[in-house]
Amino acid sequence: MRQELGEQLRQALSDISSTDQEIIAMRHFEDLSNREIAEALEIEQDAASIRYVRAIRRLKSILDSIPGFGVA
């Protein structure tokens, strides 16, 4: 089950665009706060936040399309 979730998510993550990958990775794997991400990307904090929400939303839509994925 865990393994399956991992595989599905890895797949989903590799399907989103590299900008989306990047911001999700920064937020979740590199432990940066929104402010830090904004600084790193040289964008407004609001912009960073919005980009992140969008990336999550796209990831969700991909995960939703995977049959049997129990996120939603």
Place this chain on the structure above:
Amino acid sequence: MLSDKPCSESNRFDAIIAEFIEAFRCNEKPSIDEYAEKHTEFADQIRELLPTIIAVEQFREIQSDETSSPPMPESLGDLKIVREIGRGGMGIVFEAIQQSLDRRVAVKILPSQMLLDEKRLKRFTREAQTAARLHHTNIVPILGVGKIDGFCFHLMQLIDGVAVDKLIRQEASTSENNTSISREVIERFPSSPAGIARLSAQVADALRYAHQQGVLHRDIKPANLILDTEGVLWIADFGLSKSVESDAVTQTGDVLGTIRYMAPEQFLGESDPRSDIYSLGLTIYEMLTGRSAFGTTRGSYPFANSPSALPLCRPSKWNPSITKDLDAVILKATALDANDRYQTAGELAEDLQCVAEDRPIALRRASIVHRIWRWSRRNRGYSSSICISVSATILVAILSTLSYFSERELNEKIKRALANTQSAYNKENEQRLKAESTSAIAWNALDEVFLRFAPPGAVPSAVINDEDGISIRPAISTATAEVLQNLLPFYTQLTQGGDDSVEHRLRIAEAHRRIGDIYQRLESYDLAEKSFGKSLELFHGVSSDNKSGVLPDVPIARAFVYNELANIHRAQLKHRSEIVFRQKALDSFVNILSGFEPDKTELLFELSRTLYLHGHHDREVVGKPKSDRKRELLFWPADAKLPPNVQEQFFAKGISSELATEAAIQILEPLSENPECRFLLALCYQNVTRDTQRVAAGRPDTKAIKILTELVDEYPDLTEYRYALCVAWIADVPKGLRNRDTIKTVANRAQQAEESALILVQTHPHEPAYQLLRARIVLRQASNAILAKNLHESERLYENSRQMHETLLQRFPNSMPCQLARISCLAQYARHETRVADPAQSRELWGECIHAIEQLESNGGAPGFLRKLKADALHQVSQANTDEERVPNLNAKPRKIGAGRKESREGLKTP
């Protein structure tokens, strides 16, 4: 849509998400419904997005589980994996055997399951390419790169060592890691700030090299530095390096590196060599203090909460043995604005090296010019035209790089430099060379080396006088002696030939003076005297030929030389000629004292020094009959014009040594802005602690200590000041001031001396003078213990001190100071035994003492002041013999010291 909402709202929403993630990571199992109800305005988004966010967080957990126990391949082609060594953000490192070559290597494998995309692969390959270009003794070499069975890996040289983060956290010593390698490495990890500075200088130099090659590291941190069993520090993992020139992949705003060590600009996606300097600065900070520069929270870093990050607090706050210089170096390296940092790693390396060698760093060099003003002022203006010949160029080039090397290496280089300049000398036009080889540049370069190695030996303050009248000068190491010896030919070369200009003649006189100075420090007194004589002759010649111009520096220089001549005679216990030369030094001031006052401070300094030296006599002079002491008066030059207060009080009289110190104090007190003058003033105060009247008037010992403490605070790197302070701390408390508090005072002072001397020893582990100082401090503690009536403690301390003295003598068997110090220690220990009333022990110690003196005598090198001690020792031995015979008749003849008697072993046997 969220993106259509006003900005402030998206910010608030973000805060909610952050809070949720935080709660999730803390295992608080936050409920989505709860969040939705709590933040009704975002309820929809919360319900929409949080499940996915949870999924990503769960994935993250799986990831970290996997990376913590990865499926370890048993082999990769030719490589047989042996064990995991460590892991970093970009991969896991294994030890492996490369079977075809039968060698141990390190393999770094990129975890295949981590977001393995084109970008990472590209970066991984590039890492190998850039790193493989680097060849430096402190950079872990890349041996190759490959991709087998879906594993991408690097081959690196295997370093038998331990990562610095483990050393800092002292993980290396935990039982699990307690291998012979880690034990060896731990021993190599320096405990002193200077040692760490020296180690860090290696890394800074490696960075300098890499930066020159156009390669940034971008992830300098303790975990990426490896200390090997030889004490070499390696930079591993040029893993995130990107070419300074070509930056295709990582330009997109990827935040690389470990956050905690990242420079502020790296958060903006910008890196340049100065970012590496910043990270190295933080790393050194951690190595020095054992703590993170920004507190201990994992992953916390300065920009998390405040846009304007706070500057670091000084490392010395956590580790008081860190000098101001090292503080300054670290703070400069870690300046928030890259423009305020060291601009190149080379500059950082240089300053770290300076700190390691206790030389002034570039940052502070300007502010301590005072230290050498006595030399530099005199050299100023001696040469107006500078033209450099080939030989002089070689000389300068080599000399100016010498400061990087240790004494041993230095000696090699000096020898080679000498050979080079001499062969150039032969080839070149002789006339031209002679003029040029005395150029100011060559002179200054030479002086730099000299000043670095000149031990404080010529300063009488550095002499420790013990209660037996033994004067112990600071010992100099053989390597230092050799450096000085090797400098001689250069100065000799400077004395040869040249034109007839005043500048040139003065320079030659200076060179002779310097030669004399070196011989004096080497205790070759005859040669020193000869050179000083030559120097005087030349100074005389210049000033008598030079009727028109005024040469204010010359009389001061002459006074200086006369004073040194007097010092030489004093060192040889020729007190009568000492006085003659001292008087001549004083006479040198005649014209300038009565005439103009060109540079008052310098003039008055040398005048006070003359008086101070006259006042600083050895003890045996004190008890002499008046008729003898009359011959020891100095007289003011007839038409001298002194500062008014001094003129009034002192002019009419012949100057006895007490008056001399008194007068010097009067002259120096108003000059306290100048650190050298203050230093001398402190020494004067110390001088009068034996003078009962003066002691009654104020606490000169306290004053001396106060001034010296201030000087050490201001110039923590000037070992001369620190050494003098330690000596002052262990000086006798003036007799007139002994009271109940004395015991406490002397104990405190000795304690402070011990701590301060430890700094000296740590920064100069090979300098016998400082080791000797420590042995003397223990000796002082031993006699303090007697004051406190703790004989057991004093016994232990005497034994300690004796062992320290013995060890020192074994290391420096030919060092006169070490021999004298041991004799002095034996005598004091023996006296203690007399107090304890153990005749056998006391006889043995006195016997050793006599033996040591006799050894010196048979080598013809026993200073006169030992004669009295030897007589005393012989008397004590015979006394001890008698005592032992008389032990049974304890009551028949009570001895002077009865207190210890009952406790003595012999005494207990008495029926």
